[in-house]
Amino acid sequence: QLQLQESGPGLVKPSETLSLTCTVSGASLRSPSHYWDWIRQPPGKEFEWIGSIYYRGNTYYNPSLKSRVTLSVDTSKNQFSLKLTSVTATDTAMYYCSRRAYSYGFDYWGQGILVTVSS
Amino acid sequence: DIQMTQSPSSLSASVGDRVTITCRASQGIRDDLSWYQQKPGTAPKRLIYAASNLQSGVPSRFSGSGSGTDFTLTISSLQPEDFATYYCLQHNNYPLTFGQGTKVETK
Numbered sequence A: 001q002l003q004l005q006e007s008g009p010g011l012v013k014p015s016e017t018l019s020l021t022c023t024v025s026g027a028s029l030r031s032p033s034h035y036w037d038w039i040r041q042p043p044g045k046e047f048e049w050i051g052s053i054y055y056r057g058n059t060y061y062n063p064s065l066k067s068r069v070t071l072s073v074d075t076s077k078n079q080f081s082l083k084l085t086s087v088t089a090t091d092t093a094m095y096y097c098s099r100r101a102y103s104y105g106f107d108y109w110g111q112g113i114l115v116t117v118s119s
Numbered sequence B: 001d002i003q004m005t006q007s008p009s010s011l012s013a014s015v016g017d018r019v020t021i022t023c024r025a026s027q028g029i030r031d032d033l034s035w036y037q038q039k040p041g042t043a044p045k046r047l048i049y050a051a052s053n054l055q056s057g058v059p060s061r062f063s064g065s066g067s068g069t070d071f072t073l074t075i076s077s078l079q080p081e082d083f084a085t086y087y088c089l090q091h092n093n094y095p096l097t098f099g100q101g102t103k104v105e106t107k
Helices: none
Strands: A003-007 A018-025 A034-041 A048-053 A059-061 A069-074 A079-084 A093-101 A105-109 A113-117 B004-007 B010-013 B019-025 B033-038 B045-049 B062-067 B070-075 B085-090 B102-106
Touching: A003 A093, A003 A105, A018 A034, A018 A093, A018 A113, A048 A069, A048 A079, A048 A093, A059 A069, A079 A093, A105 B033, A105 B045, B004 B085, B010 B019, B019 B085, B033 B062, B045 B062, B070 B085
Parallel strands: B010 B102
Antiparallel strands: A003 A018, A018 A079, A034 A048, A034 A093, A048 A059, A069 A079, A093 A105, A093 A113, B004 B019, B019 B070, B033 B045, B033 B085, B062 B070, B085 B102
């Protein structure tokens, strides 16, 4: 059974960098049919797609965050990661990692990790 | 960006009711749309992919239809476990975009 698990700090100070890792078990990141995505949901608000990465390292970012986001993948550890720089309170959200089959949406999600930006 | 306008934002219904939720895309997205159910404190769960295909394990009372710009999620007979928030997602074009959500509450 495929599982995704987000990990990282739950509290980040303003202007610092948010760093999260998603560990995948039960499937290989090297799947040619899938992308690996990050999505976030501020408390009580809508979902925002952050970006996607393919196992070869191809990335796609939301233009609204592109200047601050970097996605990376470590196929040896079956993990992919998110870095978001210069965070503010508006980056406070539940962050989810997910697997996406091209044109079919997100079939597996992590449980999510709440990241709060506060001093 | 493709805007996804989902309606209604909330609705009140009773067990056994037929429930319909719609999503309209600001431009054509073929059938590159999926529907998700989210319950409080949990990750979303995919119900429908490619606009009308039922996710394995999802009850057949859920169905999806549409293509192009207009899409519908229907629950044919609402069950107690269906009270939740529902979202559409377009994955035709980057950036991927979600609808604003529809909260289904008990009447």
